[in-house]
Amino acid sequence: MTTMDPTVEGAIAEPAGDSDVPKGNHLPGLSRICGTTGLTVDLTAQKFIQLNAVAAVVCLLIGGVAALLIALTRWPAVHLLPAEWYYRMVTLHGLSMLILWIIFFEIAVLYFAGTVLLKSRLASATAAWISYVMMVVGGGMVAVMVLTGKADVMFTSYAPLKAHQLYYLGVILFAVGTLIGVINFFATIYIAKRDKTYKGSVPLVVFGAITAAIIAVATLLHGAAIYIPTWLWALGVIPNMDPAVYRLVFWGLGHPSQQINVAAMVSVWYLLSAITVGGKVLNQGVSRVAFLFYILFINLASAHHLLVDPGVSAGWKIWNTSYAMYLAVLASMIHGYTVPASVEVALRKQGHDKGLFGWLGAAPWGNPGFSGFFLSLLIFGFIGGITGVTLGTEQINIIAHNTLRIPGHFHSTVVGGTTLAFMAVTYYVVPLIFRREFPLRAICKLQPFVFALGIAMISFGMSFAGSYGVSRRHWDIEFTGATHAAGYDASVHVWLAMVGIGGIVAFTGLLMYVLPVVGAVFFGKKIDGKMTPW
Amino acid sequence: MGISAPPADWFKAPSGTERAWIGLALLWCIVLTLAMPYWHFKGKQNSTGEAYAVEPAKFAARVQSFVASNKVDEKNGIPVVEAAPGGDAYLQAQMWTFYPILKFRKGQTYRLHISSTDIQHGFSLLPINMNFQVLPGYDHVLTITPTMTGDFPIICNEFCGIGHHQMTGKIIVTE
Numbered sequence: 001m002t003t004m005d006p007t008v009e010g011a012i013a014e015p016a017g018d019s020d021v022p023k024g025n026h027l028p029g030l031s032r033i034c035g036t037t038g039l040t041v042d043l044t045a046q047k048f049i050q051l052n053a054v055a056a057v058v059c060l061l062i063g064g065v066a067a068l069l070i071a072l073t074r075w076p077a078v079h080l081l082p083a084e085w086y087y088r089m090v091t092l093h094g095l096s097m098l099i100l101w102i103i104f105f106e107i108a109v110l111y112f113a114g115t116v117l118l119k120s121r122l123a124s125a126t127a128a129w130i131s132y133v134m135m136v137v138g139g140g141m142v143a144v145m146v147l148t149g150k151a152d153v154m155f156t157s158y159a160p161l162k163a164h165q166l167y168y169l170g171v172i173l174f175a176v177g178t179l180i181g182v183i184n185f186f187a188t189i190y191i192a193k194r195d196k197t198y199k200g201s202v203p204l205v206v207f208g209a210i211t212a213a214i215i216a217v218a219t220l221l222h223g224a225a226i227y228i229p230t231w232l233w234a235l236g237v238i239p240n241m242d243p244a245v246y247r248l249v250f251w252g253l254g255h256p257s258q259q260i261n262v263a264a265m266v267s268v269w270y271l272l273s274a275i276t277v278g279g280k281v282l283n284q285g286v287s288r289v290a291f292l293f294y295i296l297f298i299n300l301a302s303a304h305h306l307l308v309d310p311g312v313s314a315g316w317k318i319w320n321t322s323y324a325m326y327l328a329v330l331a332s333m334i335h336g337y338t339v340p341a342s343v344e345v346a347l348r349k350q351g352h353d354k355g356l357f358g359w360l361g362a363a364p365w366g367n368p369g370f371s372g373f374f375l376s377l378l379i380f381g382f383i384g385g386i387t388g389v390t391l392g393t394e395q396i397n398i399i400a401h402n403t404l405r406i407p408g409h410f411h412s413t414v415v416g417g418t419t420l421a422f423m424a425v426t427y428y429v430v431p432l433i434f435r436r437e438f439p440l441r442a443i444c445k446l447q448p449f450v451f452a453l454g455i456a457m458i459s460f461g462m463s464f465a466g467s468y469g470v471s472r473r474h475w476d477i478e479f480t481g482a483t484h485a486a487g488y489d490a491s492v493h494v495w496l497a498m499v500g501i502g503g504i505v506a507f508t509g510l511l512m513y514v515l516p517v518v519g520a521v522f523f524g525k526k527i528d529g530k531m532t533p534w
Numbered sequence: 535m536g537i538s539a540p541p542a543d544w545f546k547a548p549s550g551t552e553r554a555w556i557g558l559a560l561l562w563c564i565v566l567t568l569a570m571p572y573w574h575f576k577g578k579q580n581s582t583g584e585a586y587a588v589e590p591a592k593f594a595a596r597v598q599s600f601v602a603s604n605k606v607d608e609k610n611g612i613p614v615v616e617a618a619p620g621g622d623a624y625l626q627a628q629m630w631t632f633y634p635i636l637k638f639r640k641g642q643t644y645r646l647h648i649s650s651t652d653i654q655h656g657f658s659l660l661p662i663n664m665n666f667q668v669l670p671g672y673d674h675v676l677t678i679t680p681t682m683t684g685d686f687p688i689i690c691n692e693f694c695g696i697g698h699h700q701m702t703g704k705i706i707v708t709e
Contacts, residue, residue, distance in 0.1 A: 084696055117537055154693050158654045160670065161694070201544060204536040243654050243669040270536030281536050282552055284544035309667045310585030310674035314574060317583060322570035326563035333559040337552065342536075394570060395577050401665040402656045402691040469663035471656070471691035476699040479689065483612065483631050484702040486660060486687035 024119040025195035031121070034432055035529040041433070045115035045122040045188075049108045049433050051132055052181075053426070056104035057517055059139065060419075063096035064510040071458065071503020074496055076477060083475040084149070090473055092146045094155030098257075098414065099174065100139045105422045106212065106264045107131070107181040112433070113209035113267065114188035119197040123187035127180055134177025141170030154473060156250065159230060159241035168231035175223045182213050182220070204281055204288065205274075208267030211291040216260045218299065222252035244311040251302040258410070259298040261418040262332070263291065265376065268421045269339045272373035275428055276364060276534075277350075279342035287338050293331035301328065307397035314394075321392055329389060336381040343374070367534035372424025372448035379452060380417030383459055387412065402473075404499075405466030412459040415506075420451060423513050430517060431531035436524030440516045445534070447512040454506025461498030468492045581666065588673040590651040593626065600624040601634050609635060614706065617644050625688075625703065627655040627668045629695055632688050632703025640707055643679045656692030659705065665691060680707040 024031060030043045066089040072080040073089075081089060115122050122128060145151040151163035189210065192198060202210070226249040232238045270287070273279030281287055303320035306312050344359050352362035364370045387409035391400050400406065427444060430436055438444050462472075468489045470477060477496070479486040548556055574580055588596075600615060600623070607614035613634040617623035619642035626633045627650040638644060648657055648668050655668040662682075668674060690701035 083699065087693065087696070087698075152696075158692070161653050198539055200539050200542050203538050204540065242671065244672060247667075247669075267536075274535045274537045279535065281540075283546060283548050284540045285546055286548045286552060286556070306667075308581045308665055310583055310669055310672040312583045314580060314582045317581065318571050318574055322567040326567050329566075330556075330559050330563050333562075334556060337555045337559075341552070389566070394574060394581060395579055398579060398581055398665060399663045401667070402658065403663070403665065467663075469658060469660050469665075471658060471689060473693045474691065474699050479687075479700065479702055482700040482702040483610070484635070484687060484704040486689050486702045489661060 022197050022199050025197050026121045036531045039116050040119050042115045042121040044125045045111045046433055048128045049111050052104045052108040056101050059096045059100035061514050063093050063101055064507055066093035068503055068507040071500050075500025076493055076496055086475045087152050091154050095142055102261055103178055109264055110185040110209055113206045114185045117203050117206050118192040120188055120192035123184055123191050127184040131177045131181035134173050138170045138173030141166055159243055159246040162234055165234035168227055168234055172227050175220050179220045182216050185213050205267050205271045207288055208263055208291055211294055212260045212263035214295050215256055219253055219256040226250050251305040255302040256299050259294055263294050265418040265421045266335045268425045269373055272369055272424055273342045276367055276370040277343055277346045279346045282338055282341055290331040290334040293327050297328040304392040307394055308401045317394055366445050368444045368448050369424050369427040372420050375448050375452040376417050376420040379412050384413035384417055403466035404462040404470045404472050407472050408459050408462030408466055416455040430520045431527055434521050435527040436520045438516050439519045443512050444516050447509055451506055451509025454502050454509050457502025458499050461495045461502055465492045465495035584675040586673040590670050593649045594651050597624045597626040628652050630697035630701035635704045637706045638680045640680050640683050640709055646676045646678050648674045653694055654692050655690050655694050658689045658691040660687045683707045683709055
């Protein structure tokens with residue numbers, strides 16, 4: 001990492017006349033030099049990174065409370081919520097986590113990668129405001145509609161199940177706001193290139209962020225293609241929504257949006273590998289081509305959601321879930337090698353060279369930025385990757401579709417992977433962007449382990465319960481009051497108890513993240529020079 | 535480092551263990567790609583997605599005529615209907631039941647037509663755990679051959695409103 005003497009806020013970072021080092025394009029008085037890293041931080045970008053990160057954490061907390069209530073309802077011995085509120089909470093949880101928390105955080109990541117790492121200013125403060133306000137208003141509308149019982153339709157809102165039209169409008173506003181944020185990011189890359197604020201190719205982390213942003217554009221266009229007609233249908237303008245077409249186009253949004261998460265998460269892995277252990281990328285070309293594979297092939301994963309649907313032929317199913325789809329899997333397998341390898345190489349160079357795994361034992365496990373990132377890598381790669389590839393098989397999908405095996409899979413990718421990686425990077429965002437010290441540091445250091453344990457329990461419990469056929473999004477495993485008696489193998493009680501207890505552990509881990517973050521942002525000691533190292 | 539600009543000559547062919555890993559991973563991806571179509575022909579349980587457009591009301595009428603001509607029993611007021619071996623059987627999903635109770639013979643093959651007359655539902659057969667999507671407007675045809683006898687509950691596993699967890703049905707398989 002470059003080391004520079006911290007200078008006063010607003011000073012020009014580079015000595016005049018030095019033609020070797022590219023100059024930033026910051027507006028006078030609107031940048032500062034980071035006292036810890038020596039990087040130039042654009043103050044406008046900093047404000048919007050902060051705003052989006054705060055909104056993200058608020059949504060995470062809301063989604064987390066919903067998650068705890070859901071887990072305690074699925075645990076048969078507790079069975080906490082009444083049916084109506086259970087379904088409502090599942091809807092709220094899906095939206096606040098999968099959409100609001102993650103996308104707010106991703107916009108913050110994009111603004112960071114586009115400005116700080118490229119020594120550029122943010123292209124437009126106005127666009128950033130419009131984006132942010134639309135996202136907050138849209139997200140708020142969605143939450144209100146769900147909580148007032150006008151949108152008990154689950155995250156997927158499969159037509160012809162219908163919500164209040166304002167629910168769809170809320171989603172559209174949020175998506176357009178996101179799109180404006182993404183365009184602002186591209187505009188930032190453009191002005192950075194135009195003003196020559198960086199030399200040669202962009203850093204790998206920025207490349208990954210660009211990957212995420214490109215997938216985001218494709219995803220949001222699919223979102224428009226499905227939510228706008230659905231909104232018009234809810235308004236009565238369009239008479240019918242074809243359920244099969246809805247599912248096809250919806251998953252053009254639903255699955256690639258998880259690939260935005262993957263690309264953003266992998267970028268954060270490279271970022272944290274660099275920050276926490278000085279990890280060096282083995283081969284820039286390999287890592288970049290792997291990112292490129294995500295853009296080219298990942299949309300095919302959408303077909304996995306239709307593997308047991310009527311209306312799409314076996315040929316379509318096989319074609320779309322094999323061939324190039326596996327090139328996207330290949331991309332993850334490459335990152336799953338290159339990221340830990342970058343850590344290994346760095347740690348071995350620092351002298352931790354004992355045996356095959358001596359470097360791993362010597363890694364800075366007390367640094368939550370490192371432990372969170374590495375646990376995210378392990379959970380995403382081993383649990384998420386393996387479950388994902390198996391569920392995407394034509395025959396296995398017959399015994400897995402809509403069972404708890406599905407959320408068992410994506411809790412290990414989106415939560416154990418992306419969310420944990422975003423939590424880990426927060427341990428640097430708060431001191432470096434908010435410039436506040438963390439209180440309760442012992443809790444922070446433990447947090448990634450607690451959260452990872454909880455998520456792993458949830459994921460395993462769901463996957464095993466699902467292998468007995470236990471349905472997802474289902475309130476009563478006893479089927480009380482049903483016309484025909486039905487039920488599951490008694491052993492599912494054990495797995496569902498594991499989900500419940502895992503939910504409590506993960507929620508504890510979530511509070512161990514949110515409370516120190518809130519404590520730091522509002523009451524933390526101000527940092528003027530260097531942050532206290534973890 | 536991932537956060538700083540790479541050297542100008544960053545594009546290099548992979549080497550050493552990284553190259554070996556990429557080779558192995560690619561090989562595995564090729565195996566998986568070929569396994570998918572192979573198993574479709576070799577495997578005995580596939581989702582062909584065979585389906586026909588049908589108006590919900592017309593499908594309900596087909597179910598009614600199927601019940602009228604093939605009813606063999608009644609349980610709690612719900613007809614038990616036995617399809618002719620090799621023939622068509624109809625199952626109607628609606629908020630919040632599967633209608634009627636179906637009766638099959640072990641070892642015989644049937645064409646099971648499933649559709650919904652209202653919103654999306656999920657056909658989940660317990661305890662063997664087979665799951666298919668049920669959509670209104672689509673007559674989803676499963677060609678099935680029961681290999682075990684007994685009573686098999688059907689549950690709905692696509693959220694379909696407040697009564698979703700009470701939506702069940704039944705298939706009876708006899709010798």
